[in-house]
Amino acid sequence: MFCFQCQETSKGTGCTKAGVCGKQGNVADLQDRLIYVLKGIAYYNSIARKHGSVKSSTERFMLDSLFSTLTNTNFSESTFEERITEGIKIRDSIRTELESKGIDTGTNTNVNVPHPATVTRDELDVSENVGVLATDDEDIRSLRELLTYGV
Numbered sequence: 001m002f003c004f005q006c007q008e009t010s011k012g013t014g015c016t017k018a019g020v021c022g023k024q025g026n027v028a029d030l031q032d033r034l035i036y037v038l039k040g041i042a043y044y045n046s047i048a049r050k051h052g053s054v055k056s057s058t059e060r061f062m063l064d065s066l067f068s069t070l071t072n073t074n075f076s077e078s079t080f081e082e083r084i085t086e087g088i089k090i091r092d093s094i095r096t097e098l099e100s101k102g103i104d105t106g107t108n109t110n111v112n113v114p115h116p117a118t119v120t121r122d123e124l125d126v127s128e129n130v131g132v133l134a135t136d137d138e139d140i141r142s143l144r145e146l147l148t149y150g151v
């Protein structure tokens with residue numbers, strides 16, 4: 001676990017064992033995985049937006065999911081498990097719909113497709129490399145997290 005999203009963060013640098021807020025490591029890891037899946041949805045949704053086929057239900061799911069990862073909002077392990085499963089279904093259904101219309105998603109040619117767009121549930125369940133610290137460069141990491149929390 002590594003979380004530094006709020007002002008309560010341990011020693012002003014990051015909660016690494018358990019959150020000062022009470023969040024446990026398993027929940028923090030699930031939140032990281034959910035956000036990773038949301039990035040995959042965003043990839044296909046941005047293509048769908050260019051073609052005028054974004055669904056409001058997808059956007060609702062993304063907003064609700066992001067909100068659920070905020071400080072003290074939700075510590076339910078089962079909720080995050082369910083959201084990850086649902087998120088992967090949504091992501092894959094957008095991709096299938098786009099490709100059924102002949103729209104290039106890049107997935108079949110693997111050009112510039114980010115890993116969250118193709119990661120499987122099994123890969124995600126064992127991945128230790130999807131959270132904040134997965135980005136080595138401090139500046140890029142900082143900008144990424146700023147964007148995530150800003151959204």
Ligand code: SF4
Nearest residue numbers: 003006009015019021
């Ligand atoms: S949300 Fe909780 S775990 Fe994250 S930085 Fe704040 S106190 Fe720590």
